Amino acid sequence: MLSIGRVTVASSLILAPMAGISDLPFRLLNRSFGCGLAFTEMISASSLVHRSKNTSKMLSTTTEDRPLGVQILGGDPEIIKRALELISEYAFDIIDFNAACPVKKVVSRGEGAGLLREPAKLQTLLKGMVENACVPVTAKIRSGWDEPSVNAVEIALRAEDAGVSGLFIHGRTKVQGYSGRVDYSIIREVKKSLKIPVIASGDALTPDLVKKLFDETGCDGVAVARGALGNPWIFRETAEHLRSGTVPRCPDGYEIAQTMRKHLALNIAFHGEKTGVMLFRKFFPWYTGAAVVKELKERAFRTETRDEMLRRIDEVSRPE
Numbered sequence: 477m478l479s480i481g482r483v484t485v486a487s488s489l490i491l492a493p494m495a496g497i498s499d500l501p502f503r504l505l506n507r508s509f510g511c512g513l514a515f516t517e518m519i520s521a522s523s524l525v526h527r528s529k530n531t532s533k534m535l536s537t538t539t540e541d542r543p544l545g546v547q548i549l550g551g552d553p554e555i556i557k558r559a560l561e562l563i564s565e566y567a568f569d570i571i572d573f574n575a576a577c578p579v580k581k582v583v584s585r586g587e588g589a590g591l592l593r594e595p596a597k598l599q600t601l602l603k604g605m606v607e608n609a610c611v612p613v614t615a616k617i618r619s620g621w622d623e624p625s626v627n628a629v630e631i632a633l634r635a636e637d638a639g640v641s642g643l644f645i646h647g648r649t650k651v652q653g654y655s656g657r658v659d660y661s662i663i664r665e666v667k668k669s670l671k672i673p674v675i676a677s678g679d680a681l682t683p684d685l686v687k688k689l690f691d692e693t694g695c696d697g698v699a700v701a702r703g704a705l706g707n708p709w710i711f712r713e714t715a716e717h718l719r720s721g722t723v724p725r726c727p728d729g730y731e732i733a734q735t736m737r738k739h740l741a742l743n744i745a746f747h748g749e750k751t752g753v754m755l756f757r758k759f760f761p762w763y764t765g766a767a768v769v770k771e772l773k774e775r776a777f778r779t780e781t782r783d784e785m786l787r788r789i790d791e792v793s794r795p796e
């Protein structure tokens with residue numbers, strides 16, 4: 477159990493925000509396997525203010541999709557303030573601020589991980605958010621901009637001072653992106669320095685690696701990102717592994733196919749058939765893994781309708 481401000485989270489295993497992935501169907505599916513808290517993908521404060529059509533889809537949720545955090549990206553205090561006013565119309569439980577995104581066009585605007593180079597500005601932005609938000613605010617950071625300028629402890633202390641209720645830290649620098657070694661020691665140092673909960677992120681790819689994050693950093697929770705792609709069972713398996721220390725049961729072919737059908741159905745219910753099937757295509761190879769022949773994956777990638785995609789799923793569960 478984990479508490480972020482007044483929000484109680486039943487499991488310390490959290491679904492990390494992922495742009496282009498963390499829509500309502502993906503969140504609901506992962507929740508059904510035990511994830512305790514989920515986030516929307518990052519949403520830019522200025523696109524919120526301009527009420528772009530895409531943004532309203534990103535904000536969509538249901539009563540089963542709780543507790544839920546919305547993640548905001550921005551750098552202008554006035555725009556962020558207006559974005560928070562709009563968000564207050566929705567029932568989010570947490571507002572998370574992204575100071576971790578390494579994408580060039582984001583950091584060049586001084587947003588995302590760009591803010592790691594401006595600790596005082598980040599602190600002021602977070603203070604303003606805490607003052608204007610009606611739910612707990614959290615921050616997502618990286619270990620630093622690059623190896624020589626690792627400053628996560630300073631950033632984390634400033635975030636805590638600004639009044640945030642929890643801190644998410646990806647143990648890689650901006651320059652590392654998503655590759656290279658995860659720095660467990662910087663996450664441990666951050667955890668030791670703060671009173672608020674610290675949630676670790678980075679290579680939470682298997683139950684063993686999630687356990688390693690807990691053991692080596694002392695963190696209060698772990699955010700699972702790439703480990704959940706085509707693998708919502710990671711939440712069930714990791715909970716079992718942490719509880720009993722045993723090697724968890726993997727899903728069999730029948731359960732994989734059933735889960736793929738459920739994911740597809742959720743996608744279609746939310747996005748409509750055309751977009752729902754199209755968005756499901758990228759999950760197909762993640763679910764089926766290396767064992768499935770290339771030709772079958774390529775056929776799935778050309779699939780356009782629900783019935784065809786269901787046939788592709790049948791083919792992987794009963795290969796010819």
Ligand SMILES: Cc1cc2nc3c(=O)[nH]c(=O)nc-3n(C[C@H](O)[C@H](O)[C@H](O)COP(=O)(O)O)c2cc1C
Pocket residue numbers: 492493494495496497517518547574576577616646654677678679680681699700701702703
């Ligand atoms: C496709 C993709 C999209 C991501 N989008 C976001 C995002 O919108 N906001 C965010 O804070 N982090 C985002 N991340 C970073 C993850 O939340 C996580 O911190 C990172 O992948 C490290 O965890 P992992 O090594 O277990 O995948 C994204 C990662 C991936 C792979």
